[in-house]
Amino acid sequence: MTKYLIRRLIIAVPTLLGISLILFVILSLAPGDPFAELALNPNVPVEVRENLRRQLGMDDPIHIRYVKWLTSLLQGNLGYSFVSRVDVTQLIWQRLPTTLFVMGTAYLVALLIALPVGIISAVRQYSWLDNLATTLAFIGFSLPTFFTGLIFILIFSIYLRWLPMVFTTNVQAAGPAWLLEIVRHAAMPIMVLALFEGAVLTRYIRAAMLDVIRMDYINVARAKGLSERAVILRHGLRNALIPVVTIMALQIPGIFTGAIVTEQIFRVPGIGSLLISSIQLKDTPVVMAIVFAYAVLVVVFNLIADLAYGVLDPRIRYD
Amino acid sequence: MTVGRGFAPGAVRAAEAALARPPRTLWADAWRQFRRHRLAMFGLVVLTFMVFATVFGPLVYPVKFNEIDMTQRLKPPSLAHPLGTDDLGQDILARLLFGGRVSIAVGLAAMFIAVTIGTAVGALSGYFGGTVDHVLMRVTDLFIALPPLPLLLLVIYLFRDPVRGVFGAELGIFLLMVTVIGSLRWMPVARLVRAAFLSIKEKEFIEAARCVGVPGFRMVVVHMLPNALSPVIVAASLGVAAAILQESTLSFLGLGFPPDMPTWGRLLFDAKDRLDMAPHWAIFPGLAIFLTVLSINFIGDGLRDALDPRKVG
Numbered sequence: 112m113t114k115y116l117i118r119r120l121i122i123a124v125p126t127l128l129g130i131s132l133i134l135f136v137i138l139s140l141a142p143g144d145p146f147a148e149l150a151l152n153p154n155v156p157v158e159v160r161e162n163l164r165r166q167l168g169m170d171d172p173i174h175i176r177y178v179k180w181l182t183s184l185l186q187g188n189l190g191y192s193f194v195s196r197v198d199v200t201q202l203i204w205q206r207l208p209t210t211l212f213v214m215g216t217a218y219l220v221a222l223l224i225a226l227p228v229g230i231i232s233a234v235r236q237y238s239w240l241d242n243l244a245t246t247l248a249f250i251g252f253s254l255p256t257f258f259t260g261l262i263f264i265l266i267f268s269i270y271l272r273w274l275p276m277v278f279t280t281n282v283q284a285a286g287p288a289w290l291l292e293i294v295r296h297a298a299m300p301i302m303v304l305a306l307f308e309g310a311v312l313t314r315y316i317r318a319a320m321l322d323v324i325r326m327d328y329i330n331v332a333r334a335k336g337l338s339e340r341a342v343i344l345r346h347g348l349r350n351a352l353i354p355v356v357t358i359m360a361l362q363i364p365g366i367f368t369g370a371i372v373t374e375q376i377f378r379v380p381g382i383g384s385l386l387i388s389s390i391q392l393k394d395t396p397v398v399m400a401i402v403f404a405y406a407v408l409v410v411v412f413n414l415i416a417d418l419a420y421g422v423l424d425p426r427i428r429y430d
Numbered sequence: 431m432t433v434g435r436g437f438a439p440g441a442v443r444a445a446e447a448a449l450a451r452p453p454r455t456l457w458a459d460a461w462r463q464f465r466r467h468r469l470a471m472f473g474l475v476v477l478t479f480m481v482f483a484t485v486f487g488p489l490v491y492p493v494k495f496n497e498i499d500m501t502q503r504l505k506p507p508s509l510a511h512p513l514g515t516d517d518l519g520q521d522i523l524a525r526l527l528f529g530g531r532v533s534i535a536v537g538l539a540a541m542f543i544a545v546t547i548g549t550a551v552g553a554l555s556g557y558f559g560g561t562v563d564h565v566l567m568r569v570t571d572l573f574i575a576l577p578p579l580p581l582l583l584l585v586i587y588l589f590r591d592p593v594r595g596v597f598g599a600e601l602g603i604f605l606l607m608v609t610v611i612g613s614l615r616w617m618p619v620a621r622l623v624r625a626a627f628l629s630i631k632e633k634e635f636i637e638a639a640r641c642v643g644v645p646g647f648r649m650v651v652v653h654m655l656p657n658a659l660s661p662v663i664v665a666a667s668l669g670v671a672a673a674i675l676q677e678s679t680l681s682f683l684g685l686g687f688p689p690d691m692p693t694w695g696r697l698l699f700d701a702k703d704r705l706d707m708a709p710h711w712a713i714f715p716g717l718a719i720f721l722t723v724l725s726i727n728f729i730g731d732g733l734r735d736a737l738d739p740r741k742v743g
Binding site for chain 2: 125126129130133134137138141246249250252253254255256257258261262264265269361364365367368371372375376386387390391393395398399401402405406408409410413
């Protein structure tokens, strides 16, 4: 298992390098000069500006600039925010836990919905339950998250007045009241994400289960007198989960899309809303750093999926 | 002579009858299969309606989409304004019809770019194999690992103003949006085309074509691509829905089209802060996106069933 893990880690390195290269090329292709404002300032002489440019290595050839940028990136130096003058790394670390909390819980809820629904759909293929689940799943992943979010606000905050419109992590209460407040605040952003992801996952789990339950070994398991429950869950589901994990890993970049949108709608103070506000404030170092942080998260989650793979299917570890 | 080689008279008659009928073509078979898919037919009807409404609607509907009337602000649906008005008293139905053109056009154009890139990469990879295949597939994997929305936001943030300067506000953002969405969506198509090419390459008719000296380019375009078309069609139809969603997401985040190009996502962006006073302003554009995406997804599902050669029925 350790060897398998190490091999996976080594494969992640070129991916991260590739992503950093793409980001750097995009940034250097973009027109606009960070010194443009300085050039407009009559109090800054031209020589000072030129000196600054040279000191910061702005006139170096592109590959040297890339290596310099990458080295400082590897040292954890992502630069300073133009707007708040705060270290970008610090900004991201402040916001990251909230994003991971909302996304993680949402994904968990999505799995809790999708697993039973997907399994029942597959076991009772073409029953009214399957048809209902299929239709609902199609509706679920055709409803854009920003629209579900607005509808939720409309129903639960404006008409029913049950839930607060704006998310906050700063809850002034203790004990069970505190937990209730957290749930009330997080319910809508989490449900919006969970419904969308749950709909997608239901389809994949159903398809994977359908492939598996036609296999001969399922018939064997039945023939030797196992209970239906054991046949479906132990012999069917475990094998069906292998392709599902692959799909889940491939879905991860897409989940960020939903997460950014929900963070924006419910003003969740995560890295997604930080990204949008930095774009509005034209805070380039923060924008770059967050996009890179998302890319790193994708790679990390892919690694986790690879691990899950190794646990689910022992054969994979030995190839 | 082995037993059972003789044909029963009934079978001969059935075969003759089959010969007398017009030949069944691949596309007619696919259509027959597609028609049986109830949800796909529903999708086809809804989508046709949406496309017709957005193409011909603005020509028929008398109210202009940018006619400001401050006496009619935030009015709920009425006879004069079937879907109500926004905060400038503009008619929402007119804006919906006009904006739908842009939303659907973005979806189609972005998917066209994605299919073109994807087919080229997949075909090169599958046809040549070896190092070319290896390099191209690594690049594809790399693109799959990119988070699409953050990257889209970054590119639009960096390039919006210069592109706008060159092509003008509307065309500029359209071109930028379509290019970026398209160039981040080609990977599934590339993988599908490559997989199809790998199996087609081994078929006898390709060997036969090579024997009669068909040159490489002609081989790919005439003999191989048509046989790899089915999965591409399915992926492309689903991709249109995804591209429409992506455009509306960007516009919803305020980084898409300007307010004088009222795409569906842009309408929702403008409406979201007046949800309490004018819910209709957000609901109708949201429904438009939802219905379009849903019907395309249903059509894609129907196409998959109809074009999948493994499924006989």
